[in-house]
Amino acid sequence: MTSPVGLHRVLEPVGVLPQAAYRLDPSPAIGPDEVRVRVERLNLDAASFRQLAEKHAGDGAAVRDEVRDIIAARGKMHNPVTGSGGMLIGTVDEVGPESPLGLEPGDPVATLVSLTLTPLAVTDGLARWDGRGEQVPCEGHAILFARSIAAVLPAELAPGLSLAVLDVCGAPALTARVVAERLAAGRGVSVAVIGGAGKSGSLALAAAGRAGATRTVGVVPVPAERDRLVAAGLADAVVLADARDPVALAGAVSGALGGPADVTVVCVDVPGCEHGAVLATADGGTVIFFSMATSFAAAALGAEGLAADVTMLVGNGYVPGHAELALGLLREVPGVRALFEARLAAD
Structure with a gap:
């Protein structure tokens, strides 16, 4: 049975x-x-x-x-x-x-x-x-x-391109949901995406913009990724910072947004970014962790140690309609498609 x-x-x-x-x-x-x-x-x-x-x-x-x-x-x-x-x-x-x-x-x-x-x-x-x-x-x-x-x-899409998008389709869907819920509640919606030039990061930025975020910033670690993300036009600002350096990350986000982010989305594939994400987020804000490199113990204990009043969400990869939303962003947002196609060509 x-x-x-x-x-x-x-x-x-x-x-x-x-x-x-x-x-x-x-x-x-x-x-x-x-x-x-x-x-x-x-x-x-x-x-x-x-x-x-x-x-x-x-x-x-x-x-x-x-x-x-x-x-x-x-x-x-x-x-x-x-x-x-x-x-x-x-x-x-x-x-x-x-x-x-x-x-x-x-x-x-x-x-x-x-x-x-x-x-x-x-x-x-x-x-x-x-x-x-x-x-x-x-x-x-x-x-x-x-x-x-x-x-x-x-x-109409190459299988490899569809695979790359659907692999991370939970990220834009949950980002869009959080942004929409904050807007409906009359709360601030500035969004920082750590790893904004990657697959899940670029989709999360596009989804945040489509959902009505008031200002977005993409955080990347190296100039080459900064240049690609700027060319894609997915964020209002793009900043360089090592996400493993909490003070530098928080400073870069606050400098770009005029203060901490209301929503921080973590889309990097390296460990050690939890404390920076919490520090970069305003009290009453939300941190969404989409990285499988995340230590959720470090995130929880770090937030406690910083006396940070933030909601932390685990991106579990499933939100109703997530596949359709991600494929729609790929079709309709030229910057998203350009980043995905460049990544596939490099691989």
Whole structure:
């Protein structure tokens, strides 16, 4: 008997949900409410890829071998250091008669749930991947549960471009929701996005502007990213700061906005940015953490130590309508598309 949340696929330890499991069963035979997807490309989340690349000093072959070994050992892509995974695109192979996902065999899809809870088997040894970019061409299959989420890929967009956008589509949706809620309550809505030139950061800036933010600032660590973000026109101001330096970060944000941000969105893939984000946020403001490199203990204890009256939200990757909103921003905001296409070309 299958479980809508995938309990029947957990091999060890028994009794936990698939995301918390050490090992899943990725066998291809599906239950009545499952879907099997023929995998074509994985997208490793930024924090996981950075950790692997730094561990192996940029040796792509070593990165590839470790990703392959993680999938083989765990039946899913679940980085044991960062605790994160990514997502995938592929083609629906088979749909169980009781699946509620509305998918049909042959549909090109992106999974909108983490690889850390998706049963996955790779059959080509990742032979077509050089280990030097977040997107991983591969062959294999994945299993979706009744409670999984997937989106049919738009025909007019290149699959790699859709994958890059859908990998981070929770960020703009939650940013837009927070901005709209503050506006409705008559509260200030200046927005700082830390990591504003990245995938989730650029979408968050665009979403904040569309939702009515009064002023936006993008924070980036190096001049090259500053120049790209300025050219994209997604923020009212772009500033240079190391997000791991709390005082410098808070000073840069306050200098650009005339004071701390009402909403701070953290979209960087390095640890140690929690205290700066809190310090850069006004009392009564909101910090949204979209980075899998975040230490939530450090965020909570840091806010306590600073006597900071801020609301801290964990971006869990899902907001109703998130895929449609992110793809709409890609289609309608030229600066977003330019940044994504440049990033894919560089990879």
